[in-house]
Amino acid sequence: xxxxxxxxxxxxxxxxxxxxxxxxxxxxxxxxxxxxxxxxxxxxxxxxxxxxxxxxxxxxxxxxxxxxxxxxxxxxxxxxxxxxxxxxxxxxxxxxxxxxxxxxxxxxxxxxxxxxxxxxxxxxxxxxxxxxxxxxxxxxxxxxxxxxxxxxxxxxxxxxxxxxxxxxxxxxxxxxxxxxxxxxxxxxxxxxxxxxxxxxxxxxxxxxxxxxxxxxxxxxxxxxx
Ligand code: IPE
Ligand code: IPE
Ligand code: MG
Numbered sequence: 001x002x003x004x005x006x007x008x009x010x011x012x013x014x015x016x017x018x019x020x021x022x023x024x025x026x027x028x029x030x031x032x033x034x035x036x037x038x039x040x041x042x043x044x045x046x047x048x049x050x051x052x053x054x055x056x057x058x059x060x061x062x063x064x065x066x067x068x069x070x071x072x073x074x075x076x077x078x079x080x081x082x083x084x085x086x087x088x089x090x091x092x093x094x095x096x097x098x099x100x101x102x103x104x105x106x107x108x109x110x111x112x113x114x115x116x117x118x119x120x121x122x123x124x125x126x127x128x129x130x131x132x133x134x135x136x137x138x139x140x141x142x143x144x145x146x147x148x149x150x151x152x153x154x155x156x157x158x159x160x161x162x163x164x165x166x167x168x169x170x171x172x173x174x175x176x177x178x179x180x181x182x183x184x185x186x187x188x189x190x191x192x193x194x195x196x197x198x199x200x201x202x203x204x205x206x207x208x209x210x211x212x213x214x215x216x217x218x219x220x221x222x223x224x225x
Pocket of ligand 2: 009010012
């Protein structure tokens with residue numbers, strides 16, 4: 001069976017660029033081109049949702065110039081590819097604290113979300129200014145504010161930013177690192193975890209197919225036998 005929902009920690013843009021004697025921002029630009037490739041490929045494979053870690057709450061610690069480029073990248077990306085994504089029935093969504101982003105960045109996402117809101121193909125979900133520990137704490141606080149006294153896992157799950165999406169079947173991290181870096185800690189409880197040495201700009205359709213084939217070879221037991 002195909003995974004319904006894939007999450008990807010798109011890592012290695014900087015190292016990919018450095019290996020080519022280029023600026024880290026060049027790696028981010030190439031990485032954004034790859035978002036198009038992988039989104040279209042996932043859409044063709046009938047994957048329901050693709051959640052991409054694009055900017056973590058910890059990434060604000062990077063040099064100002066890099067952060068500022070990363071904040072401009074969504075506009076460059078959407079100016080170039082929104083129409084094509086639209087034609088392919090892709091629906092754009094986001095998780096994370098959008099209100100913490102620059103106004104112009106918020107505006108391009110608002111526009112893309114509005115344009116694609118009735119599309120029924122792949123949900124292309126960008127995690128921006130996203131941090132998982134904080135998301136869980138907020139879910140608990142929302143439950144408390146709703147007057148819930150004995151908080152259950154369902155009370156939390158239904159208040160996570162991913163509450164409307166299918167469970168994540170497969171999480172991919174590119175570029176060799178084997179950690180979650182505060183990404184979807186709750187949601188990945190029973191996901192299959194796939195790590196590859198390929199840097200994000202090099203993670204092409206055949207790499208995605210390889211990851212999905214690997215996933216299909218897993219036996220998921222969910223604690224049973
Ligand atoms: C991932 O690539 C993109 C973001 C975190 C925004 P990196 O920028 O982390 O690239 P490396 O890990 O330094 O190579
Ligand atoms: C995780 O990558 C965040 C994104 C891919 C957006 P990082 O490169 O920020 O993670 P660490 O710092 O290596 O853990
Ligand atoms: Mg990194």
